[in-house]
Amino acid sequence: MSAGLTAPVAMTARTSRLSAVIREMLSRPSGCIGLFLVIAHVALALFSPFFAPFDFKAMNANAILAPPDSTHWLGTDQLGRDILTRTIMGGRQAILVTAIATPLAVAWGGLLGIYLGLAGGRLDDILMRVVDAFLALPWILKMLLMIVTFGTGVGVLVPTLAFFYGIPVIRIARAATQNIVARDFVLAARARGHSRVSIMRRELFGNVLDALMVEGAMRWSWMLLAFTSLSFLGFGVSPPTPDWGLMIADSRNFMAIAPWPAFAPVIALSSLIIGINLTADALAKALGIDRAQAAVH
Amino acid sequence: MTGDVLIDVQNLSIGFTGRSGKLLPVLRNIDLGVRRGESVGIVGESGSGKSTLALAMMGYLKHGLRVISGQSLFGGRDLLAMPSRDLQRIRGGKIALIPQNSGQSLSPNLRVGAQLTESLALHGKVTSSGIPQRVTELLQQVRLPDPAAIAIRYPHELSGGQQQRVAIAMALAGDPEALLLDEPTTGLDVTTQAHILELLSDIAVRLNKAMVYVSHDLGAIARVCSRVVVMYAGEIVLDGDATTVLTNPDHPYARGLLASIPRLGNPNLPMALEGRPPPPGDAGPGCSFVDRCAIAEASCRSERPGLQPLLAGGRVRCRLHERAGSIPTKRAGKPASAGGSFGEPLVRLSNLAISYARQSLVDQLLGRKPQGVPTVDRVDIEIRQGEVIGLVGESGSGKSTILKAVAGLVGPANGEIAYDKSGALPATVEQRRPEQLREIQLIFQNPDESLNPRHTIEQILAQPLQLYFGLSGDALRERSIAILERVRLGAHYLDRLPSQLSGGEKQRVAIARAFAAKPKLVLCDEVTSALDVSVQAAVLDLLDQLRRDSGTTYVFVSHDLAVVRALSDRVAVLYQGRLCEIGPAAAVYSRPCHPYTEALLGAVLEPDPGARPVLMAEDIMELSPPAKGCPFQRRCHRKVEAICESMTPPQQDAGAGHIIHCHIPIGELTSVQTMSALDNVVRPHVQ
Missing domain, CATH: 3.40.50.300 (P-loop containing nucleotide triphosphate hydrolases)
Structure with a gap:
């Protein structure tokens, strides 16, 4: 009746969670395509200055709005600049700014959301109404207000985007936290007398991280669109720096006679955003069946 | 009065593809026939494949599962190879499923009557003018009081027990030939559970249907089924009539399972069945129970036993079944480390x-x-x-x-x-x-x-x-x-x-x-509560050991009276947040005084076909405790009218710290007991 030690059970070795998730993502077409697009765009942003066929500033008076040919593969714009060069370099500013702003947005929105989800009470009530009010305003209005007040440039755009895009993250993190807080292991930690910070760090953070990662990927694509829209309106990157939003805005006037200058940046932007969305989708699915929830076989 | 074989599972094996790419079986070579008018219980621990088998009997496989071999016949046709259009006609019309947690399978925004009407219209066995009358009939058949009032309610306005009755009525609506019940009373309160089981066993007898009842609870099976099939690691290990399987089974696993069930009449700790079943695909060449078997021999490891017929009827999958009788099934455990002398x-x-x-x-x-x-x-x-x-x-x-x-x-x-x-x-x-x-x-x-x-x-x-x-x-x-x-x-x-x-x-x-x-x-x-019965016994044993070693005090909360009996020195019975009775465990269990304790103990199911629960309190819904008077006043079978509704019951001392909160004088409570009185009327054949 008195038992000895329970016999050890056959189990898989502990593998790194990250590699398991990536493997799971690559097992789906959406994950393969999405990761390929994102990695390709990031690589272009990093290395395009080294292999761009032309100088992005070089104007050619002999080839204004020239259609694609063997010299200018994607044609030239209204100033005779090479569109291929400007397209592969046009994402650099957008990707740089958003790649810094996204983690910042997820970090502050996530932390505040987790705290509010755990603490609840009056502070939670008040802050969530403020969040609602913020989300009710059109984003473009808020962004323009900041830019008009503080000017443009990376130093302004990064904190502005990080601030405004962190606000919806609060909601997501708070909702995810409330699901976890209701579970017995958080109750057990409270009953043991752990402090709030300790509960956030030990019990909540790891369980909310999945939702935050997926949310971060989604926020990134929204931020890219916002950044490009600002450039399109003339509040983002200043000429002659190549930028997709700016390129689309410039080529707008010549659409009827020369449509190609608009095509390349539009395709570049869409492929990046589609890539990010597919990655986020695959990530969500891969995290959904992660090791912590999978049975041993 | 059993008839022809209606459900016939032949050599059925079902499996899924594991991460390693190997095909892992969850059911292995199942042969099982169910006749019309027969009620078969399928028991086993979680992961034994009992639900998979029941669902396969309706031609349904969970996502990821596929048939390795064999077939599942219903009326001579293989459901697992049937086009889904034909299957739809059979499901509900010929075989009906009553799931666990029926409250969730009822549509929350349709009145009960409308849902029944819908399923009656779907099966088209009743003319549209006859539907309202049939709805009333069905609700009466499941013993719902005042069918007209129930029919216009929404599911959330019914208690858990009433919802389960409606689900049974829904299943009966298509007038099926076979009923599959998947843990239909798990999650219900003991008193409600006893009522529902009474209803089910009545239906089984009266309507002459083939019934398959899947449960981990041998007590529930004992109430409803005439034949019991025991599953272990995806195999049938024992098949026989209920009385034999539940009192003196021929398989070591079934005996261990019986010994691990805590019983009201036994103050000892139940005996733990150590170890765990092999995971799918991991069973060795021999018997799958060999690692936990008390009488296993070396040859059991190398040779897989077949399902062989027994002389007294039934089948068993054990090479040494003649010797299984040496394994105790009842009163096996040692007593809990009772104190008696407690400190401050x-x-x-x-x-x-x-x-x-x-x-x-x-x-x-x-x-x-x-x-x-x-x-x-x-x-x-x-x-x-x-x-x-x-x-x-x-x-x-x-x-x-x-x-x-x-x-x-x-x-x-x-x-x-x-x-x-x-x-x-x-x-x-x-x-x-x-x-x-x-x-x-x-x-x-x-x-x-x-x-x-x-x-x-x-x-x-x-x-x-x-x-x-x-x-x-x-x-x-x-x-x-x-x-x-x-x-x-x-x-x-x-x-x-x-x-x-x-x-x-x-x-x-x-x-x-x-x-x-x-x-x-x-x-x-x-x-x-969330553990299998054999595991439960081991955990109880562990808790008892830890208490003996460290002298720790426990407050042990459970809805399972037999579990509390096994471990506790004293017991407090609560109803609606009010104390009904508190006293030494032996006194409360052997001589329950408060009417609620009586009702509660009477409704406990013993895994013994002979022991019939005594139904006293009505299973009505109680949303909140009454504002004044006795908390149990609405359901009490011994109510002393006015005083129970107006006055808080006094504390009465029955000696040795046994305190009862009731208006009935203590002398009457301890001497006249409804349960023992009912005993003689309801179960003259027992003992």
């Missing part, structure tokens, strides 16, 4: 009241206390050092709420909790001293919920050790290993995640975490 009072709940009512805006503005009847009220319990006190009652009886108040997770609205010699405990965790927090530990019902799925066992155990003792490094690891060994797990568990452990192992980790704090008082909240 450790905790005293005096006049405790807890309310979940929230302050409304008006209350806040007027500075009033929240209105409404408190969830728990007037609870006085004294817990002495070193004893185990059981709190029993149905859902909503406030037993878990009381535990949470002692643990400091909900603040009492009134009264106080005195602790040790330090006087009143502060209401909430935040106000308590670290020492008080350490000395009171809580163990939860479901380890899947109470262990963080992202933490390794090492991290889980480190939490109390770091918090209370400031341990780190080697000292922490050493202590963790020592604690794991106390709960009979080894050091190799440290770097695993909870998902890689079985249910019983997880609960042991949860117990280890509580005992890591070196507590004086451990609050156990339904700690065995």
Whole structure:
């Protein structure tokens, strides 16, 4: 009746969670395509200055709005600049700014959301109404207000985007936290007398991280669109720096006679955003069946 | 009066493709025929394949499963190879399923009558003018009082038991030839469960249908089924008539299972069946039960036993079944380490009241206390050092709420909790001293919920050790290993995640975490309810061992009266957050005085076809306790009219600390008992 030690059970070795998730993502077409697009765009942003066929500033008076040919593969714009060069370099500013702003947005929105989800009470009530009010305003209005007040440039755009895009993250993190807080292991930690910070760090953070990662990927694509829209309106990157939003805005006037200058940046932007969305989708699915929830076989 | 074979499963094997790419079987070579008019119970622990088998009988496979070999015939046609259009006609029309948790399978925005009308119209066996009458008939058939009133209600306006009855009526609507029941009473209160089972066994006899009843609960099976099939690791290991299988089975596993069930009549701890079944695809060449078998021989490991017919009828999958009789099935366990001499009072709940009512805006503005009847009220319990006190009652009886108040997770609205010699405990965790927090530990019902799925066992155990003792490094690891060994797990568990452990192992980790704090008082909240019965016995044994070693005091909450009986020295019976009866376990169980205790004990199901539950209290819905008078007044079968509704029942002492809260004079309560009176009427054939 008195038992000895329970016999050890056959189990898989502990593998790194990250590699398991990536493997799971690559097992789906959406994950393969999405990761390929994102990695390709990031690589272009990093290395395009080294292999761009032309100088992005070089104007050619002999080839204004020239259609694609063997010299200018994607044609030239209204100033005779090479569109291929400007397209592969046009994402650099957008990707740089958003790649810094996204983690910042997820970090502050996530932390505040987790705290509010755990603490609840009056502070939670008040802050969530403020969040609602913020989300009710059109984003473009808020962004323009900041830019008009503080000017443009990376130093302004990064904190502005990080601030405004962190606000919806609060909601997501708070909702995810409330699901976890209701579970017995958080109750057990409270009953043991752990402090709030300790509960956030030990019990909540790891369980909310999945939702935050997926949310971060989604926020990134929204931020890219916002950044490009600002450039399109003339509040983002200043000429002659190549930028997709700016390129689309410039080529707008010549659409009827020369449509190609608009095509390349539009395709570049869409492929990046589609890539990010597919990655986020695959990530969500891969995290959904992660090791912590999978049975041993 | 059994007829032709209606459901015929032939050599059926079902499996799924594992991560390794191998085909892993969950059902292996199942042969099972069910005749018209026969009710067959399928029992087994979780993972034994019983639900998969039942669903295959309707031609349904869960996602990812596929047929390896064999077929599942219904009326001569293989359901697993049938086009889905034909299957739709058979499901509901010829075979109906009654699932667990029927409340969730009823549509929440349709009235009960409308749902029944819908399914009657779908099967088209009744003309549209005859439907209203048939609805009434069906509701009467499932013994719902006042069918007209029930038909115009929404599902959420019915109690759990009534919802289950409606689900049964829905299943009967298509006038099926076969009924499949998948744990239909699991999750219901004992008194409700007994009523539903009574109804089901009546239907089985009266309507002459083939019935398959899947359950882990042998007590429920005993009530309804005439034949029982025992499954283990995806195989049928025993098949025979209910009386033989439930009293003197020929398979070692079935005998072990019977011995591991705690029983009301047995104050001893049940006997644990150690080990666990092999995971799918992992069974060796021999018998799949060999690792846990008490009579196994070397040859059992190499040779897979076939399902062989028994002389007395039935089939068994054991080469040594003649010898199985040597394994005890009843009264096997040793007694719990009862004290008798207990120390000083450790905790005293005096006049405790807890309310979940929230302050409304008006209350806040007027500075009033929240209105409404408190969830728990007037609870006085004294817990002495070193004893185990059981709190029993149905859902909503406030037993878990009381535990949470002692643990400091909900603040009492009134009264106080005195602790040790330090006087009143502060209401909430935040106000308590670290020492008080350490000395009171809580163990939860479901380890899947109470262990963080992202933490390794090492991290889980480190939490109390770091918090209370400031341990780190080697000292922490050493202590963790020592604690794991106390709960009979080894050091190799440290770097695993909870998902890689079985249910019983997880609960042991949860117990280890509580005992890591070196507590004086451990609050156990339904700690065995989420576990299989054989695992439950091992956990009870472990809790008893730990208590003997460390002299810890337990408050043991459970809805299962037999489990409480096995472990507790004293028992408190609660109804709607009010104390009904408290006293030494032996006294309360052998001579229940309060009418509610009587009803509760009467409804307990014993895994014995001869023991029939005694149904006394109505299974009506109780949303909130009555504002005044006795909490049990609405359901009491011995109600003394006016006084029960107006006055709080007095405390009456039946001697030896046995206190009863009831208006009926103590002499009458102890001498005349409805249960024993009913006994002679209802079950003359027993004993």
